[in-house]
Amino acid sequence: MAVIVTKNLSSLKLYLNKGLDENSKEIKGTKTFGFVDSAASDQNLLDVANAIANLQKHEVYNIVRLDNSTLSE
Numbered sequence: 001m002a003v004i005v006t007k008n009l010s011s012l013k014l015y016l017n018k019g020l021d022e023n024s025k026e027i028k029g030t031k032t033f034g035f036v037d038s039a040a041s042d043q044n045l046l047d048v049a050n051a052i053a054n055l056q057k058h059e060v061y062n063i064v065r066l067d068n069s070t071l072s073e
Contacts, residue, residue, distance in 0.1 A: 001073040008068040010036040012045055014053065015062035029058065038067060 011034045018027040033052075036045065045065055053060035 004072045006070040006072070007038040008070060009034065010038045010040070010068060011066040012036050012049055013064040013066060014049060014056070014060050015064070016056065016058040017061050018058045031056075032066075036065075 011032055013033075014031045016029040016031065018029050021027055031052075042065065046063065049060075049063040053063075
């Protein structure tokens with residue numbers, strides 16, 4: 001049987017550098033934005049992520065798009 005792929009909503013994840021703790025160890029964090037239209041272009045998501053990054057208190061060091069699909073027969 002052929003596999004049927006159904007695209008679900010995507011997510012956008014920002015990785016943040018929150019500085020150093022009392023032992024000079026880096027503190028990392030994430031912010032995830034769900035319910036992203038899977039048809040949104042990569043460029044549009046990057047533009048939105050950069051706009052959100054400019055509003056953050058902490059430095060954004062990585063931007064990830066998480067796509068999700070359902071597989072069935």
